[in-house]
Structure formats: C-alpha cells, structure tokens
Amino acid sequence: MTLLDRIPPVKHALQHLSSVVWLLVETIQETTEHMVVRGRPPFRLSIFFQQTDRAGVGSLPLVSLVSFFLGLTMALLTGYQLRTFGTENLVPGLVAIGFTRELGPLLTGIMLASRIGAAYTAELGTMTVAEEVEAIEAMGIGPLRFLVSPRVLAVVLLMPCLVVVANLAALAGGMLVSRWQLNISPSYFFQLVHESVQNRDIIAGMVKSLLFGLIISLVSCYKGLTVTGGAAGVGDATTSSVVTAITVVIGFDTLANIVLVALYD
C-alpha cells in the first residue's frame, strides 16, 4: 500500500487532476492532427461562435449586474470606514485594484463555472449517456476536437473580455457611491483610479482570467465526458463540475496571489 492509498481523497483528486491534464493534451493533439493531416480548420466556426455567444454574450447581464452591485457595496463599506479617518479618496483605488487584480477574475470565474460549466457538463453528459459522443468517435470524427476544442477556446477567450466588463461595472457601482455618499466627482474618481491602478494589476487579472477560463472549461468538459449512470449520473456530474471548478479556481487564485506577491516584492 502506497502513501496515497492511505489518503483516498488525495489519491482521487490527483487522479482527476491528471485526467484533466490528459484531456487537454489529447484535445490539443487531436485538433492539431486534424489541421495538419487534413489541412482543414480545427473545428466548425459556427460551433465556436455559438459557444462564444453562450459563454460571453449570455453571461454579460449576470456578470455586469453582480459586479456592479459588488463594486457599489465595496465602495459603500470601505467609504464608511475610511471617512472616519478622512481618507475616503482611497475608495476609487481600492475598488479598482480590488477588482482588476482579484475580484473581477474570481467572481467572473465563479459565475461562469456556475452558468457555463454546469451547462457544458450537463450537455456533454447527456450526449455521453445517449452514446452520441461515441457515435461521433465511431464515425472517425474526433469528439475532443469536435466538442471540447470550441468550448474550451470560447471560454478561455471570453473570460478576459467578461473580466473587463466586470471591472467596468464594479467601477460604475463604486463611482455612484463615491458621487452620492463621499462627494467624489466622477472625473476625480477616474483620476484616482488612473493614479492607483498599475499595469501589473491589469496583467495579473488578465492572466488569472485566462487560467480560470481554461480550468472551468476543462473541468466541465471532463466531468461531462466521464458521466456514468444515466440521468442521475448527469445530475451528480453537473453538481460535481460546479463545485470542483469553483474550488479549483479559488485554489489557483490563492496560489497565483502568493506567486504574484512574491514576484512584486
């Protein structure tokens, strides 16, 4: 019995992690082979745009509304505290840095995992149970290239765009509170934002968003393609997909913060 056998949860987690990495490798390989051997586009553009529409355009209202309210709340709470010290003009910077570097990617990741991750797992899971995925494979069409590639690419490319929207919505919320509660004019608000936010904050947020997009899409596709046990299995996989994706996103966010703080120091 190895050390890992004594800790089954860790062993299972590592097995799943290696399977997700393997899914990524296989997907890239299958897609590249199709492009090289057949000299054709990696996948149907119509499927890719359908997925970008679902993941991006479809998520816009949720992401912008939640971020707006959170930006507003953040400004309200910090402003309430900072006003007692006469430092309420730190609020715009707090909201801006907090969202560009941390909350924007994290909240968008959590929202996307719940909305799109669950949809991908349920969709692919149902296809797996109905043998549709196997039928695609049996026809000689790579299912990873056909089903996984456009979904992963759509989420990875759309995540940074959604994070930008989330950041802007949060700033709008913060600006409203600053204007009506803290007497900071919109132009002064954006001047303070401009002075406080650095390029490294924006870059950190964008890198995180790309990474989170990759995690969410891979975990949800993996959970969908490995469904067993019919309708109940699809339900279990969907729940597991959302929980796993959110946990891994928060875990990687913490790890990224530790690395970034070490780099900046």
Added chain:
Amino acid sequence: METDPAPATGPAAPGGPIVEMTHVHLAFGSKVILTDLNLSVAPKERLVIMGQSGGGKSTTLRLILGILRPNSGSVKFNGEEVTRMNRPRLNRMRQRIGMVYQYSALISSLSVRDNLALPLEELTEKSKEEIDAIVNEKLGMVGMEDTRDYMPSELSGGMRKRIGLARALVLNPELILFDEPSAGLDPVVSSVIDELIISLTDKTNSTSIIVTHEMDSAFRIATRMAMLYKGKIIEEDRPDRFRHSDDPVVSQFVEGRTDGPIDTQTTPLS
C-alpha cells in the same frame, strides 16, 4: 507523431476475412468480459452474434471499431491490426465502418439532414450540393425523405433507427455494425428494420455484423450465426443448422427455455 506507414483505407485482401479477432481477452478490473474470443467475418456475409445481455456482444463491436482495446489478442480489419493503429489511422478505418446504435445515437442538437451530413462535412471535401444529394439519396434508401428537417426528438423509435441506418450508410462503408437493431421496437417495425438491413447490405455489397438477442430478427437477417457465451464464441453455423444445434447452451438460448446450463441468476461472466 507516429508514422503512418500503410493507409487504413486500402482495399480488402481478396478472399480474406474483413474482420478477424484472435484470442481476444478483455477485462474491466476483475470483471472478465471476453476471454479467448475468436471470430472471423467474410466479406458480404451477415453475421449475427447472439448472447445474453451484458455478455460482451456490444463490447465486441467496440473492439472492432477500436473504441476499446483488448488486454491481449488481435483484432484485424481487412488484415490491418486495429489494436496497434494510431489515431489518424483509426479514424480513417472508422470511415469504412458504419455503426448503428441500439438507441440510434443521433446528435440531438442537429436536424436529420445535419446528422447525415455531419460525417460528409467533417471528413470529405464534398460541396454542399453533393452532400445534400447524398443525404437525400440515403434518406430515400430508408424511406425517410420527408424527415429531412425534423429534429431527432420529433421522431419515433423506428424512424430514429432508420435515420441511424441512413447515417451509417453515408460514407458507403464496407462493414456495417448493428447494435441491437430491433430492441424496443414493435414486431412490425422490427420486421421492417430487418428487411431494410437485408436489402441495404445486399444493395451496397457491404458486410454486416448484427448483435442481437431477438431470435426472430436473428434468423431473418443472418447468413451465419455465432453464439457468445461466457466471453467466447461457443458455436458458429448457418441459421438452419443453428436452429437445431446439439449444444445445450445454444438450444436453450434459441428456444428461450429457463431450464438448462445458462445461469439466469448471475451476470454472464464473473
């Protein structure tokens, strides 16, 4: 990337078997599914594989397609070893094999037309007009011309089965695999599907392997029959001889008796 020495698209060796499985052993963990399975399928024959539910019949089809790999043994398609093919060669081989699934496995998000067009659009360089012509031709072969724009959810089980058969035919395969083609259908529709299988395989000169445990269908379709029991083929013969087999397992299965050597309480192979 692995080199690709011989194309998986060449013609069959003249006179040789189209499918040859030798000493195939497959187990999932401690559960043995197939053990020392030997099977040979000649071109243009319709081989029916019978056996208990969960006895490894569908698994045998998946081994031929290369979707599953055996623990040991050889699986050959037109003389080429399937178990050693890399992915591009496997995919090319699969284009020469049509598979009809038990529950049709039509892509639920695509219309009937798009289901049939999918392999043509993804795997060939044909124009939209050519693809539409092939789709219409294959739908006509199964008598489903009017369902072109329907979604799979709008079709009955028998109709879906026919569309599944039409989809399996779009690339003009040499070999068609049928997984329980009559399952879940009423006797009339089941007979229609059986007749379609016979007429289409004759018309297209293709070989077919049909997995079923429905005796009426099996005897109607087969030019040869094989009985899979406890992971191996225990008898192969012409349908007329098979019906009067001396083997107690085969005769119990064909007659559907509860008394006999077939254990009805446990899984087929443990």
